[in-house]
Amino acid sequence: MAGKRHQVPSRVRVRRGPKKGRYDRASIDDVLDRGLLAHVAFADGGDAVCIPMLYARVGDRIYIHGSTKSRAVRVLADGALACVTVTIVNGLVLARSAFEHSANYDSAMAFGTFTLVEDADERMRAFEAFTEKLLPGRWDEVRRPDATELKATEILAMEIDEASAKVRAGPPDDDDSPDAERDTWAGVVPIVRSYGSPEASPGLRPGIGVSESVRRLLTRDPPG
């Protein structure tokens, strides 16, 4: 990728650790699709605000949603410049020196502005994508949004046209340094995510077994 860096727009170019940067859509989409939560930053008046939000990618768009009463939704729908960042931490990087300690992670960052999605079909597809991202197969098991819920919810979309991914993987960087002569253990301790046992809602009617979607989920790797 290094040879293509001059074509990368300035604000998504990975400057610190440029070899960690990825600018192809497959790499970016991979992180977006594995992550569960995004941090969405925007300016609100003079302030910078950073809010954790559920999201979903469909094609070239990142969708988020929120109450029609949400200030963040209003500010974003008004065209505030936004940055969507998704980060999955994969491990502790333990070097022989304090300085070289780090974390392994996959991240993706997309810049742009959100627009309100008005089209009824696209809005419903976004609802489906949010539900399916949390739990594949869930959309077909649950009640679809009704008119009241649709009216209370704004769906916003950002085009993925200025984005990058950044990946730090592998061992610490001091294997080839004089520090490698030290007696200190160095390496990576992976951070692993898994699903715990499903906890039925207290109000669940007796005799209802765990959904098929949940059973399938428990055999898969969880999202980031």
Added chain:
Amino acid sequence: MAGKRHQVPSRVRVRRGPKKGRYDRASIDDVLDRGLLAHVAFADGGDAVCIPMLYARVGDRIYIHGSTKSRAVRVLADGALACVTVTIVNGLVLARSAFEHSANYDSAMAFGTFTLVEDADERMRAFEAFTEKLLPGRWDEVRRPDATELKATEILAMEIDEASAKVRAGPPDDDDSPDAERDTWAGVVPIVRSYGSPEASPGLRPGIGVSESVRRLLTRDPPG
């Protein structure tokens, strides 16, 4: 906490789901201390930027660090208004309706500006805090930063004086709705983090066993 909400500064007040808001330092510090990674948002020129960063809390301050050559460090050190958000996802919230699907999470958000830490002792304490946050006990096992490393690194601090936490926990919200009559399983699927087996660095000298800090870590819950 509801009765104290009118005293909370506007930009940290939790408006959507106000019962989820926490404004006491113990709740805020709890999230900051359990999280591993922060998302730091700030305005850079006209853009909003959101960067994942390792961090540490010491007393009333959140510390981050970066290369002296980092643009983010320069912009933050110049006094850009910043927002530090730490989010720990704890589970999938599966309701009977698509609309009520959600995630359980703990988050903390702090607003303010960063200042460069110039004091040599405080800088070294911050390095210690970064190292100890990744892996308690690690600081005493590794080589401390030397003059070259200290010169290449900026430490920045933000006072925690305008912050809030937001917590979503427990079952889906539709136990008391007509949807509870449906045949759909509802509940929470916990997301659990754990540590995998330590992976020695390829350049590790033969005969060096896993550090005591790593052995202790593997008996603990991992950070968020």
